[in-house]
Amino acid sequence: MKVIKDSVHDHIAVDGVARALLDTPELQRLRRISQLGTVSLVYPSANHSRFEHSLGVYHLACEALEQLGIEGIQADRIKAAAMVHDVGHGPYSHNVEELIQRRTGRYHDDVHDLLADGEIADVLCDHGLEPDRIADLVAGDGEFGQLVSGELDVDRMDYLVRDAHHTGVPYGAIDHGRLVRELRYVDGQLVLGEGNVQTAESLLVARALMNPTVYSHSVARISKAMLRRATEALLDAGGTDARTLAWMDDAELVVALRECEASHPLVRRLDERRLYKRAIWAEIDDVPGGIIEATHDDLVRFEHEIADRADVPVGHVILDVPSRPSMAESTTRVLVNGEVRQLGHQSPLVDALRSAQYAQWRLGVYSPADERDRVGRAAVDVLGLDIDGPLVSDVRDGLYTTLDHFAE
Amino acid sequence: MKVIKDSVHDHIAVDGVARALLDTPELQRLRRISQLGTVSLVYPSANHSRFEHSLGVYHLACEALEQLGIEGIQADRIKAAAMVHDVGHGPYSHNVEELIQRRTGRYHDDVHDLLADGEIADVLCDHGLEPDRIADLVAGDGEFGQLVSGELDVDRMDYLVRDAHHTGVPYGAIDHGRLVRELRYVDGQLVLGEGNVQTAESLLVARALMNPTVYSHSVARISKAMLRRATEALLDAGGTDARTLAWMDDAELVVALRECEASHPLVRRLDERRLYKRAIWAEIDDVPGGIIEATHDDLVRFEHEIADRADVPVGHVILDVPSRPSMAESTTRVLVNGEVRQLGHQSPLVDALRSAQYAQWRLGVYSPADERDRVGRAAVDVLGLDIDGPLVSDVRDGLYTTLDHFAE
């Protein structure tokens, strides 16, 4: 039994298959993948890695298994899945995931191929575990997949607390001890036990507050868009290919971006924190539905049109259109008077948080600071935005102002 | 300048009038008034005092004043008000306040008489401060009273964080540093600066989660009702009078309750944690409106009727009817695009939290465990409750189960 010191969960004991998995190159690589990517440009302390998060998820999985009375081979499967659940992440985690997915067809939680070969496969087989079943759990499939990836998964419990710890933003400080203790299986469904409607709400609220404050902070979104754009330029220039990209660590990607002429200017801006600014920051009601549903090719075409109309280089326009808000947690299940109920049917908060998500949704167009006016006006025309007031609508944005020459 | 070590705010520097106030007997008495009264029967670590809370409120007031650029005599007034804002509390804080108010007409934040005489008055006058103006601030009057008692007051900021620290419940962990930094005065109104809709929401959410988990936990409500009832028996038996009661500290009250035959049985139950149980725990929709608006005399009469019908001693029935839910914070003001707006008009969360308050509201009838069935049935009849299901409706109650022979 090995014991690892963690700044969030204190001591994490690692044994058996989990310990063997930790020593694989695939897991060790996660030491060099930052958990929150460019969010550290907003919150300077947020330098934590996917590796420590994976340890935390494994730790909470062990506690949940003990609570649920799950033992033996089934427990080993879940522990293994918790430990490897993030090995499919590319460099900078979610920042370039969409790009990798578009070019390779693979999301980070599709690890069937990855677990079928290599050292992880060897370790799993040595411990009598079938790689495919572990990959299914990582994908959230089946009764026990809910523990690893679902509305009540230990993944979210760890990242909320860990991201709060490392950013310094208190909103993610959920009571994970209570959440884990109250997990139950009822008819094959993972639910929270009686008297926990509010426990479930507290998890939703934590996400709802961390989202605009941390994960979708405007500066995080801008820098993430710049990184994605630079990486796309690297691929298009033949600096690397998507499959190679997917297995880089953060260091390899950043050096590759610097060495490629096409991506160099953008990555230098990121290195020196000379970020693009918001030319447009538009509410959902002001954006034509067609824009939100547009394909990637459409978006590229729009960017070209905007650049053309604003008379700026095409690389100076980044169009950032989030998908429509959704709130998966509304299906969190809780026992109420002996019946399994969905939180969305039980709690008025769920609707309110969904409304808040709509109110916080923003389409962004970013450009160098001195071109933002021109780009903004061009984007209104090209995208057919219906904006009365200012082009940058700030209502819910920007909890933490950050260091910037061109403060908005 | 004196520096005091505090477990929440670390170092608190105390100077001038605030330091002189701390040395008065009225302030020192607050060391012996518990902040949360009987809540420590649910959360054993919650033994903090009004004294440390008063220091914390003073500390945050100083930070707010610096942020707002308020100096000189006006700052001294507000600092003094922050320091003394709780000297009007009776023993066990809010637990017996309603009783004291009913018998003396005074609430804890009406301190005009109290500041007019005695050592506090001397200290205020020595520092050129008018006691009446300080008492006005404590009551929340005027432009600057909002800082001491209002939707954005430093009182709430301290108690949420402090109660979270001492109970161990994370929900109160607001970002008080940010809240204080974002305070502004616009046209004489205290508001949060631009970009803080979510900051305001986080304050509301913290209260909305702390409320059922801590302040209105069913065991806290039962024990508070028992303490109030015991104290009423003490007064009725002539063991003390309401004015004397109001200036007792916790120790004096608890000893007086033990020494008086009428209150002895109930206080022994509290001492030994042999608490009454819920015979009724009814949702607001199941309770006739007349009951909720009933006078104290009505409630006493109902209790007698229930005891009579259940054939138990009258002291074995406690009827606990909270007032209708309200949500004062909905009028929190925030700057949005340069305009002052009320949070209730800006945030869908406010309505949702109000709905949650309604869903969480419960009328309670408490009795010894072995009589609860009889008492419950009698109460349904006497109060005209319209209950289909179980008499104790648990949907949102009881985040933390606690130690109890007669677990429900």
Next chain:
Amino acid sequence: MKVIKDSVHDHIAVDGVARALLDTPELQRLRRISQLGTVSLVYPSANHSRFEHSLGVYHLACEALEQLGIEGIQADRIKAAAMVHDVGHGPYSHNVEELIQRRTGRYHDDVHDLLADGEIADVLCDHGLEPDRIADLVAGDGEFGQLVSGELDVDRMDYLVRDAHHTGVPYGAIDHGRLVRELRYVDGQLVLGEGNVQTAESLLVARALMNPTVYSHSVARISKAMLRRATEALLDAGGTDARTLAWMDDAELVVALRECEASHPLVRRLDERRLYKRAIWAEIDDVPGGIIEATHDDLVRFEHEIADRADVPVGHVILDVPSRPSMAESTTRVLVNGEVRQLGHQSPLVDALRSAQYAQWRLGVYSPADERDRVGRAAVDVLGLDIDGPLVSDVRDGLYTTLDHFAE
């Protein structure tokens, strides 16, 4: 299984005999005994109780038992002992213990009589446990008594962390998780496993830093001496007897002190924090050996002589003579290269900390502020002190200055 929320250890699960013990009046009484007595006059947040500490000790005992592989009836005995280890404490914990011991012959950890009768005895017998064996464990006897009371006991691990949490002083923040994990039994001795010399040192250092900063802070010593003196006056005036005193809670003692004419002046001073000041604060080398070894009767005679010579009422002189420094932890045992060694033989720190204890030792003589000069000079003569410099030698005293009219 019941789960209790604790501000230090988060969730504490309580079951079996431990849960039944919690519901006894003897345990519930500990809710009303403050852990640190008058230390809250120095650190206002330090209002924690023996009850929450007992829960914490029980929690760490459970973790240690799991680590050590101790199960069954032996584990139940140790869990019960951990839970009840402090039921023998009088009001204000250690503050009046010496007085109670002098008059009843009993120290707080001698609980044989106490466990032989009453509800605790019933609970123990119901669970097949012999009260005498539990009392032996509380006294630290036998192989397993070391876990409850010894150099590596879980009592100390909890109180250091808990006192740090509640005072805000960081020095007690030991790594209790590691300490518990590294416990081993070797030849019937409780030791720390290989590679833990420094772990053991860290425990010593925490005590060595918490001692002068918290436990022996001069203001804590003065107020403790005043409380002890007031209580002695109460006993001498027949206000109560020592056996009754031993079972009071804090509230009963403080009210009794207020109601007795002989103790009233001193307890009012404590209530209003108008404390005596140091007339003498003398280093060990300046104090004749005979004084340090003097009997209680001798000390009383010295006080009378000092008062007489200074021409002040005898109650205005308190002589406070600590016993010679000792460092029990020097016998902490650690495995080094497979051998059990005593820390005192292994670590140069032990000698240094012992020297520090000598340097910090102070004899105190306390009196009202305006009589301190007279009292100080009289004490020098009566006690034969050999002081060159100032009568109050401050070298290592008073980490935290506190609020005081008569600041020294």
Next chain:
Amino acid sequence: MKVIKDSVHDHIAVDGVARALLDTPELQRLRRISQLGTVSLVYPSANHSRFEHSLGVYHLACEALEQLGIEGIQADRIKAAAMVHDVGHGPYSHNVEELIQRRTGRYHDDVHDLLADGEIADVLCDHGLEPDRIADLVAGDGEFGQLVSGELDVDRMDYLVRDAHHTGVPYGAIDHGRLVRELRYVDGQLVLGEGNVQTAESLLVARALMNPTVYSHSVARISKAMLRRATEALLDAGGTDARTLAWMDDAELVVALRECEASHPLVRRLDERRLYKRAIWAEIDDVPGGIIEATHDDLVRFEHEIADRADVPVGHVILDVPSRPSMAESTTRVLVNGEVRQLGHQSPLVDALRSAQYAQWRLGVYSPADERDRVGRAAVDVLGLDIDGPLVSDVRDGLYTTLDHFAE
């Protein structure tokens, strides 16, 4: 005024020259230099950067300046120095500093050249500050240099607390608030005010406990030695030159090491955590004095001889000889009875901690696991070690065991 959220100090307000400095590429580069280098191979959460540390040092400097009453241009100089004090660090901070120094003659705190040109110089000049004077402060020169680099500097106060926060090891949790408050200047010397001998000791103790647990943990030393050796191979192979190396960030160095054939095997081992093991771990008394004072060239020669004698490739032997222990903090100055005294003369702890340092000192020889016996025996002969017992003397090593295929 900009406010930055920090996980250690909460909110850090940045203004004037400090804010302008933050936007320079030199400061932004520190985001990509890890504070503790390879320590994250022992403590997975320790991924913090020199950038957040620089913000923390700046924050504490501001607090110290306010406490000391230093204002105007002198305060600006010190704030600027605090902010830039680490810009001279190479990649992986101290891990390759010795190597850079050997080849360029420059240590990380010699920033005269660096501040003379470039954007930092521009910013300093814009704010009327002379680069040379700022560089002097960074080097610790002059009365005010002590604040930035000295026994009581704010650098150490930040890193102890920050490293404790991020590793999870509690020992570094000093009371920085008190330390900063007690700073005084007496006759041009920075001292701690009266009554702070123990405060000074607590700082020493924190370092003394963090050192073997974190900074000199054997696995941290092994991995650091491997990184240094790999980097040396990179330089020798012409993969880069020392001046270029000095301005790389962590990403550039690690990619360069992977791309160079000479360094590739070692950096792969680091990437996959297949670390060398200790063949020798010898106490200071067992090592001939000549070895400790040996030149770099001598050490290289010894390594060759050991490899030769053990019949392993020369790259498979790393000799790691720390310099003799010193304890700079012994000259920390504290006011005692009005006189400035050195802590080393005042506190018996200083000698004890120095003895502990000697006891903890270890010479290391590292090699692949399967060659360690051969290498160990060869090293004993070549170095003339006088070892009776095992070649790896573990007395004080390895507080936290870590994940490792070849666990020792």
